[in-house]
Each structure stands twice: as structure tokens, then as C-alpha cells.
Amino acid sequence: MITLHDVYVFAGLVFVAIAALSARDASNPRRFGNALFWGLIAVSFLFGSWLGDIANGILALALAALGGFRLLGVGVYTRDGEAERVASAYYRGDMLFLPALLIPVTAMLGTVVLKNIIVGGAPLIEPKQATVISLALGVAIAWVAASLWLREQPVVALQEGRRLMDAIGWASVLPQMLASLGAVFAVAGVGRIVGELAANTIPLGTPFATVVAYCLGMAVFTIVMGNAFAAFPVMTAAIGLPLVVHRFHGDPAIMAAIGMLSGFCGTLVTPMAANFNIVPTALLGLDRNAVIRTQWPTALLLLFCNTLLMYFLVFRFGTHHT
């Protein structure tokens, strides 16, 4: 059975190679910073399951220090000039899209088909991780196909991967660090305190006020936590269930569905949701806040509509009776 751990080994080996290539890049004044950074990520992927919690914590802090104190640099990468790329684009034609599309198509087919295939009594891939494993399979297939077709050694793709990872730099571990912060918040009981504060300080005498407080609370707490999943249990326990559902007899399914989507409005505007809002700015060569700047008007308007939507639906429709 192919498991998530096998995918981690694949990713770990890629980062081992990127670290080794970084160490050899004399054009990067901070090449050993890069080598250590990508090397630690490789260690995390390869051995994280055996390191123990405290060693993993030290590893995470070491990555934060390397990235945060600007110990990463950028090298010179062997890349052909724009003229060569345009010539190749003419010569290779639309076939260039095929390997790129192979990745999502394999991920899609794998998610739908592979998880139902049984080999020797066990499923071929870990069913719960079907999408991630299929994505990795797609990458492997596209990697081999593209290297053969373009007649490039596998190391060329690794160098190109290093170029792109160096461009992302420290931002690459921010999503994982934020997940760690969320875990510390959870252990420290931050959510419970924020929920109590929200329930005790906001006037909640009318159905409309409770709906506003719930939707707004979902968005604001998601902005703080970077994740609507962390905000949902807190806000729903503090305002949603006791007030919207129990006191004012709103429908729980409508409240929960629209409440979660109000949280997603918060996700659109928070740097804490780094994988959606910060990593893309690094990938696209943009100012760190550029994606959030384009998303906040949509988020605000949608949150406003969502609140009205919940108010008009939650007390009128639904099948549930409490």
C-alpha cells in the first residue's frame, strides 16, 4: 500500500537534493544558510515521525530562526534566456501543457479510481490520503515524462525546483508554523476565552444581533487564527448554539453552513492563512500583501451578504426542530 509516509519520503529526497545543490552554489553568498534550511525540511519529511515532539519543536524553531533572521540568499541559476524560451515555446508548441496538466489529471483520476483498487487484500493507496498520494504520483509521472521528452537529466528539474523554492524562501514554512501556533492556542485555551469575551461583551438581545455577532465573530476569529476550522467550534459553542439555535430557534444546518462560509471571508484577508495569501505572492513575485489587497473588497461584501442571508434563512427554513 502506498501511504502518506511514502509521499513524505519522496518530498524528503527532493529537499535533500535541493539542499545539496544549494551547498554547491558558490554564486549564493548565503549558500550554507539555504543548504541548512532545505536540509532541515528534508529531515522533517524523512525522519519527523521518529524525532519526537521536542526535537521537532527545536527543528521548527531552527527553521524560523534561519528564515526570520535573513540567513537565506538567492543564487544564480542556470536558466536559458528569454529568447531561448520563446524559441522553445514555438518549437514544442502546445505539447508543453501536457506534462503540467498530467499532474492535476492524475490527481483527479487517482482520487476517483485508485482508492478503490485492492491489491492482495489491501487497498493500493491509503484511502484517506487518496488526493495527496495521487498528486505525488502525478508529479512523478510528469517528472519522468517531461525529462525524457525534453532530454534533460533529472538533476535539471531539481535545479529548477531549487530556483523556485529559493524564490519562495522563508515563506515556505510559514503555513506549517501557523498550524503549530494554532495548536499552542488550542492547548492554552485561547479559543474558549475569546468565545466567552464575545458572548459577554456584545449585546445579544435580538435575533438579528446574534446573527451579526456570530457571522462577524466567525470572520474576525478566523482572521486571528488563520483558519475557519479553528474558529467554528469556538464561535458556535459561544453564540451559535446557545443563542441562534436554542434561544431564537434557528435551524442548525443553515447556521453552521453559512457560519463556516463567513469564516472563509476572514480567510481571504488574513496573512495567517499563509498558504493561500502569502505563498502565492512569493510564487508570483508580488508584494507580501498584494493578494490580500485584491481580496478584501470581495470578502467584506460577501460577509455582509452572508449575514443578511443567514438572518433571512435561518429562522424561516430548514428541516430541523429543536
Place this chain on the structure above:
Amino acid sequence: MLVLSGIGIVVFGFLLRANPLLVVAAAALVTGLAAGLHPLAVLAVLGRAFNENRYVSLVFLPLPVIGLLERHGLQERARMLIGRLRNATAGRLLLAYLLMRQAFASVGLTAIGGHAQMVRPLIAPMAEAAAERAGPATAAARARIRAFAASADNVGAFFGEDIFVAVSSILLIKGFLGESGIAVQPLDLSLWAIPTALLALAIHGARLLLLDRRPASPTKVGES
């Protein structure tokens, strides 16, 4: 109340534009200590969550292949493709991508799309090329279009996935309400996600189309 100091560190850190990695690490340590945890216990919570969330960083796995194809002209080819589509504008192209992303996500296919494998190599260069059809765009206009390309991916994914009954957020809601003694059907939850999904498409779609109204090229004074 003291445990909320971590939130303060995050807010001020981002406002002061300090490096987010350091801000987040500091906030985690301060919050844990303020809650009365032993420093080693804080480190353990941090390390365990970091390790359990390694799958988040698998989004970078396609980058070597994407980089290899970029070396052979993938972005340039994406720009050429737009040249052949006569009616394509940046706004219409991004609207089509938003619609596609949302539609695939709503049937559970969130793997189709994404910033690393779709937006950077294909969607962003195509949108830039469409905007530059009338003439070269300013660097600011091109940056704006790339940022909107990323936003189309986010909005489509967020407000499409909740229509799919087996997505993690639906399962989280069902589990949480179940623990509180309220049984809800996943289908009910996904049904009530549809109005917001349509509103998201309308609002962000309209903003994408408005992108075409803003001049991408520097205004040529006195040329007319």
C-alpha cells in the same frame, strides 16, 4: 486573559511588518508560557503540530516539474495561447478560471487548480498576455493582474468546496453538531452553502470583469 498576549504579538508583528516566521514563533512561545505550560511542553506542542502538518508543504512537490517546463517555455507558450483566443481579456479569462475552479471544487476535485501548478505557470501569464494585447502594461498593472489570478483561485476553492458533501469542513460541522446532540445531514449543509457560493461567484466575477475597465497600458497623452 494573559494567554491572549500571543494574539497581540501576531497583530503588532504583522502591523510592524516584522518577519512573520519570527512573529509566529514568538507568539506561540509567549502564549504557551502565559498559559502556565513548562517551556519544554510548549516546544513539544509546537513540534508535534509542525510534524503533523507536513502535508501542507506538499504543495511545493510539483515545482521541479513546473520549473523544468518553464525552462522550456511554458509561460511563453501560455502567453501565445492567449494570442490565439481573439475575445479573451484578462477579466474574462480569470472569470472562466474562477468558474472552473469553483465547479471542480464543488464536486470534490480541489486538486485541479492551485497556485503552484496552475496560477503561476499558466493562468497568471495568460491573464497578463490578454491585458497586454492593446500594448505593454505597466509593472503595477501586471502585478495587479497576477494578484487577481491568485485571488480567483482562492475564492473559487473556498466557496466551491463546501458544496461537496465529503469535504473536511462539512465533516467538521457534522461532527461538532453531533457532539452537541444535533444530527444534521451533510447534504443539508452542502445545500445551504450554495447561495453563498453563487454570491461569491457574482461578487468576485464582477470585480474580475471590472479589471478590464482599468487601463493596463500607460495613458498615451497627446497621441490621439
